[in-house]
Amino acid sequence: KEEIAFYPKVEVYLKDEKKGGHHLIEHGIKEHRELEVELKKLAEQSTITWEQIRKAVAKLMHHLDEEETDIIEPLRSKLDQNLQLELAQQFIDAGRLASKKPHPEMSKNPEKAPRDNIDVGLAEKH
Numbered sequence: 001k002e003e004i005a006f007y008p009k010v011e012v013y014l015k016d017e018k019k020g021g022h023h024l025i026e027h028g029i030k031e032h033r034e035l036e037v038e039l040k041k042l043a044e045q046s047t048i049t050w051e052q053i054r055k056a057v058a059k060l061m062h063h064l065d066e067e068e069t070d071i072i073e074p075l076r077s078k079l080d081q082n083l084q085l086e087l088a089q090q091f092i093d094a095g096r097l098a099s100k101k102p103h104p105e106m107s108k109n110p111e112k113a114p115r116d117n118i119d120v121g122l123a124e125k126h
Helices: 002-013 021-044 051-080 081-097 103-106 116-123
Strands: none
Touching: 002 021, 002 051, 002 081, 021 051
16 A cells, blocks of 8 residues: 555655655665565464564564654655645555555565556556
């Protein structure tokens, strides 16, 4: 949902920020893929240690902290309340449209999945 509804707006509205909207979403997508790989590894193991869980949670918290600091706060100052509500609705709608299963091409190598595959779930629904 985030990559479908939220990240395209980030690229547009934060293009003039210090880190640049394009860089921010590329970095965010890269972290999403790393988290997916980490969680897939955990899911495939028969036993999981607390250290592995802490490592996965630390990666997730790092990602959430970066998004809050580098994306959400700057974006909030650039969007009026109507645009914020519109974006929230698009996020909700994306959840209904997005594929619940990963696209077969993405599952082969998720950490290197091209950005063009973000809208795969939407394409499947049309």
